[in-house]
């Protein structure tokens with residue numbers, strides 16, 4: 001568990017907005033290279049690892065299973081350095097402008113510290129929520145010339161939040177960090193690679209998920225798998241509710257991996273649903289189902305390549321995703337590793353029919 005926590009810590013602290021995943025890719029590559037038979041990086045920047053089936057699996061053709069976890073996180077792109085040294089920016093991926101004022105960010109590859117500036121409440125008209133166009137990143141520069149030495153149009157910024165252990169209790173071990181969507185999935189995928197399975201395993205650490213599942217589409221086309229599982233850090237909305245509120249939670253923290261039956265990008269393959277259900281039952285792993293209709297994941301792209309790929313998504317619940325700081329329960333993360341590993345030992349062609 002400490003190993004998994006340390007992995008998540010390093011992944012979370014690395015900076016990798018969509019289109020600039022290099023730092024995360026280098027970290028993952030160095031870690032997994034000794035565990036796999038081959039790694040390659042494609043033109044998009046996807047890192048694809050291959051681990052052949054164990055000897056007990058028998059002769060080819062063996063089942064080709066793909067796991068996908070996206071390396072990118074939501075962030076910002078600098079669009080202009082203003083005369084006053086303030087940086088105009090746009091969001092890269094889905095960010096709620098209400099979460100931004102006053103938040104610390106790091107700008108560019110040199111990670112210049114800055115703050116997202118917004119009109120102070122004293123000056124703004126009370127009810128109007130500032131949009132991204134009202135905000136600027138302030139790196140403390142005296143003017144555009146000074147700012148230009150540290151940041152330019154096209155540079156990225158990401159949240160500066162550092163990983164921390166919040167509650168160090170085996171029954172409820174919670175941690176805080178940025179980019180748990182989807183460094184949680186990356187950590188799970190890396191942990192799964194510690195073992196060999198009776199299938200030929202491809203693990204794609206994908207790029208540009210947050211801007212439209214772009215890397216996964218290309219990676220899946222290359223791998224052309226028989227089945228796929230996308231690994232995610234997903235919405236967890238278990239804040240206190242009003243007593244009379246009757247709203248289905250998307251997921252709850254501490255209730256185990258969340259299996260997607262349907263989201264905006266995918267209707268999960270029924271055989272893959274059965275695979276995860278039967279695996280969870282056999283292994284006595286508590287699972288939950290993500291409330292349908294919300295979000296989209298890499299499997300939304302993967303299931304549509306070539307002649308179609310039986311696909312599903314399984315996710316670790318993360319509170320406050322796409323915001324400067326998220327919280328997750330390491331027991332959920334470890335249970336996701338256990339579920340996916342066991343599913344890879346269990347899967348056979350019987351699960352791939354509808």
Ligand SMILES: [Zn+2]
Nearest residue numbers: 181182232233
């Ligand atoms: Zn995600």
